[in-house]
Amino acid sequence: MIESIGIKYIWLVPLAPLLAFILITFLFKRFQLLSALTAIFSMVVSFILTFDILRVILTGHEITMNTPVEIAVPWLNINGLYIEMGALIDPLTAGMLFVVTFISLLIMIYSVGYMHGDPGFSRFFSYLALFVFSMLGLVIANNYFQMFVFWELVGLSSYLLIGFYFYKDSAAQANKKAFITNRVADFGFMIGVIILFLYFGTFNFLELAEGISASTDLAFLTLAGILVFIGPIGKSGQFPLHVWLPDAMEGPTPVSALIHAATMVAAGVFLLARGFVLFASASATITFIAYLGGFTAFFAATIAITQRDFKRILAFSTLSQLGYMVMAIGLGSLTAGMFHLTTHAFFKALMFLCAGSVIHALHKQDIFEMGGVFKKMKITGTTMVIGGLAIAGIPPFAGFWSKDEILLVAKTNGFTFLYVLASITAFLTAFYMFRLIFLAFFGEKRSDYHAHESPLTMTIPLMILAVFSIFGGLIGAPFLEHGFAYYVYFGEPHHPHPDYLIMGSSTLIAAAGIFLAWLVYIKKAISAEKIANQFAPLYKFLYNKWYIDEIYQWFFNKVVLSISALLNWCDRNIVDGIAHGIAWLIRTTGAKGRYIHTGSLQTYGLVIFAAVVVIVLFLAGPVVGGVQ
Amino acid sequence: MITLNHYLLLSAILFCIGLYGALSKKNAIAILICIELMLNAVNINLVAFTKFLTPGDLTGQIFAIFVIVVAACEIAVGLAILIAIYRDRSSVDVENLDWLKW
Numbered sequence: 001m002i003e004s005i006g007i008k009y010i011w012l013v014p015l016a017p018l019l020a021f022i023l024i025t026f027l028f029k030r031f032q033l034l035s036a037l038t039a040i041f042s043m044v045v046s047f048i049l050t051f052d053i054l055r056v057i058l059t060g061h062e063i064t065m066n067t068p069v070e071i072a073v074p075w076l077n078i079n080g081l082y083i084e085m086g087a088l089i090d091p092l093t094a095g096m097l098f099v100v101t102f103i104s105l106l107i108m109i110y111s112v113g114y115m116h117g118d119p120g121f122s123r124f125f126s127y128l129a130l131f132v133f134s135m136l137g138l139v140i141a142n143n144y145f146q147m148f149v150f151w152e153l154v155g156l157s158s159y160l161l162i163g164f165y166f167y168k169d170s171a172a173q174a175n176k177k178a179f180i181t182n183r184v185a186d187f188g189f190m191i192g193v194i195i196l197f198l199y200f201g202t203f204n205f206l207e208l209a210e211g212i213s214a215s216t217d218l219a220f221l222t223l224a225g226i227l228v229f230i231g232p233i234g235k236s237g238q239f240p241l242h243v244w245l246p247d248a249m250e251g252p253t254p255v256s257a258l259i260h261a262a263t264m265v266a267a268g269v270f271l272l273a274r275g276f277v278l279f280a281s282a283s284a285t286i287t288f289i290a291y292l293g294g295f296t297a298f299f300a301a302t303i304a305i306t307q308r309d310f311k312r313i314l315a316f317s318t319l320s321q322l323g324y325m326v327m328a329i330g331l332g333s334l335t336a337g338m339f340h341l342t343t344h345a346f347f348k349a350l351m352f353l354c355a356g357s358v359i360h361a362l363h364k365q366d367i368f369e370m371g372g373v374f375k376k377m378k379i380t381g382t383t384m385v386i387g388g389l390a391i392a393g394i395p396p397f398a399g400f401w402s403k404d405e406i407l408l409v410a411k412t413n414g415f416t417f418l419y420v421l422a423s424i425t426a427f428l429t430a431f432y433m434f435r436l437i438f439l440a441f442f443g444e445k446r447s448d449y450h451a452h453e454s455p456l457t458m459t460i461p462l463m464i465l466a467v468f469s470i471f472g473g474l475i476g477a478p479f480l481e482h483g484f485a486y487y488v489y490f491g492e493p494h495h496p497h498p499d500y501l502i503m504g505s506s507t508l509i510a511a512a513g514i515f516l517a518w519l520v521y522i523k524k525a526i527s528a529e530k531i532a533n534q535f536a537p538l539y540k541f542l543y544n545k546w547y548i549d550e551i552y553q554w555f556f557n558k559v560v561l562s563i564s565a566l567l568n569w570c571d572r573n574i575v576d577g578i579a580h581g582i583a584w585l586i587r588t589t590g591a592k593g594r595y596i597h598t599g600s601l602q603t604y605g606l607v608i609f610a611a612v613v614v615i616v617l618f619l620a621g622p623v624v625g626g627v628q
Numbered sequence: 629m630i631t632l633n634h635y636l637l638l639s640a641i642l643f644c645i646g647l648y649g650a651l652s653k654k655n656a657i658a659i660l661i662c663i664e665l666m667l668n669a670v671n672i673n674l675v676a677f678t679k680f681l682t683p684g685d686l687t688g689q690i691f692a693i694f695v696i697v698v699a700a701c702e703i704a705v706g707l708a709i710l711i712a713i714y715r716d717r718s719s720v721d722v723e724n725l726d727w728l729k730w
Contacts, residue, residue: 594729597729598726598729599726599727599729600722600723600726601722601725601726602650602659602722605650605651606651609647
């Protein structure tokens with residue numbers, strides 16, 4: 001047994017935030033500062049334990065992807081239905097735990113400044129703690145059942161946090177939309193898990209992995225894989241269930257950063273990595289995953305170019321980057337997907353927090369109403385540019401390494417189409433991100449606002465995340481002997497070799513995107529309006545997000561409502577008709593039958609006497625007969 | 629010689645007279661009196677059976693006394709109810725006492 005406090009007390013990692021949630025909800029709700037401190041303290045506890053686990057894995061080399069440590073207690077045992085609660089510790093878990101606890105901690109600190117003066121201050125921290133508990137429970141899960149339970153819990157906390165300003169109609173609509181969309185996806189996931197259990201008789205990841213490797217029933221594995229994959233389609237916002245994520249920006253900005261950029265939406269990718277053996281077992285599933293991810297990356301990037309809302313652009317950017325991760329896993333590289341997840345968590349959380357900082361100062365979200373913010377907000381501006389460079393993929397920033405890893409996998413595994421699509425997306429990414437930065441932070445002031453730099457509780461997390469956005473990618477740089485790929489892999493670790501062609505071309509593509517954005521929005525050499533007018537139908541198509549929402553609305557209005565009307569008719573006329581008919585029959589019988597009751601005592605007496613005579617004759621009959 | 633059958637016949641006749649009265653009289657007090665007749669028919673039965681079947685015992689006689697006591701109570705309650713009805717309706721005609729319907 002490996003000596004480690006972190007592994008010994010791993011159950012405390014999710015339970016500390018749960019405890020904080022309970023304490024804040026039931027005791028500290030009136031004391032704002034105490035609430036925040038409780039939540040932050042619980043995060044510190046989780047973070048320290050996580051850090052210890054990570055230390056053991058990095059230094060000990062004893063726990064690897066193929067030799068994980070499993071700790072479990074029986075949770076439910078009914079006639080062959082045996083379910084455990086436990087922890088599966090391997091580098092994948094540890095990495096994810098680190099990302100979640102680290103970013104949660106920073107965002108909680110940031111929120112102290114951002115949510116200052118909000119009447120729901122304590123409520124915010126209690127929900128955040130609940131979310132972190134759910135997310136950590138999901139990450140350490142050692143079986144699909146536990147994962148599903150926590151999967152639903154993160155959905156719930158996401159719902160609560162999107163609807164944090166529940167008195168706003170748009171927020172109430174958005175959280176409903178998020179919850180329902182996720183329910184649709186979770187249903188697929190649930191059915192997938194159930195059929196896996198029925199087929200293999202276990203929920204446990206390791207036992208299932210063995211069963212799946214030994215199984216040759218390709219049709220079943222494909223079906224189960226696709227069904228389970230529906231879960232990530234919803235949670236990680238893949239096409240066509242991505243519609244909830246842009247609307248989820250109605251929540252407070254730290255929530256967008258934590259849940260809808262860095263952690264929860266990555267849960268889908270994490271599930272793909274955790275259950276990789278299932279998806280990899282059928283080539284149809286894995287190819288489908290790759291193409292869906294690639295398409296989502298491209299699709300969301302095209303929308304992001306035309307949007308005007310600061311947070312919405314970031315939301316579509318998140319969708320696009322999630323598409324990259326899903327594609328990477330679909331291409332068969334768990335390493336690349338998880339690596340991009342990690343770096344993306346840093347720079348996307350950073351950019352969302354910058355957005356929060358700007359919105360906090362300006363009380364505006366439309367980037368066309370900003371301009372020149374950089375002069376007023378030096379720290380926010382600088383960190384935002386760092387985030388932008390990271391996501392665009394300029395070396396040596398974090399995104400460069402992880403994106404190259406994905407491109408490399410696409411190329412070496414022979415998916416040329418996806419390689420080209422991903423490269424185009426990289427160009428679009430650099431363009432829309434710097435369109436956002438140039439419009440919001442540079443150029444002349446385009447509306448009347450009073451900006452000031454945010455307080456230290458907000459800028460310090462920005463600076464820390466900026467450092468990680470610059471250097472975070474180096475953990476997976478292909479020059480490293482013991483880099484990211486050495487720890488997180490599937491099957492056998494493989495050492496990526498630096499491919500200078502891809503590195504060079506992707507850097508050029510990113511630089512081209514940034515240059516184009518500079519030409520259009522700073523130099524004004526190309527007029528954006530002119531292009532928009534020239535390609536008006538295309539522009540409208542992109543601005544309206546490919547009309548996906550409208551299609552759903554149409555589908556809902558025409559199809560769902562007609563089916564509902566039909567079912568409503570059936571319910572009212574057939575089901576209710578039968579029930580009402582029976583009631584009518586009984587009531588009518590009673591109404592007619594009651595006239596037998598005359599109310600006359602003597603009639604009753606006569607009937608009673610007659611009945612007694614009949615009974616006596618009936619009973620005495622044999623006796624009398626016997627006498628004769 | 630008066631045998632058990634004579635007593636039983638008397639009792640049966642008395643019971644039938646009482647029953648007929650109870651079912652046909654209009655006046656509630658008359659009905660109560662008829663019920664008394666039926667009870668007395670039963671008393672005759674009890675005493676007669678004891679005398680002819682187990683001559684040593686007094687079971688039937690004691691039972692008859694119980695019946696008389698209970699009948700007295702019943703009449704007391706019955707008359708009280710009738711007086712209450714009379715005060716309400718100024719009549720004790722059972723034709724009108726048909727509230728037990730529906």
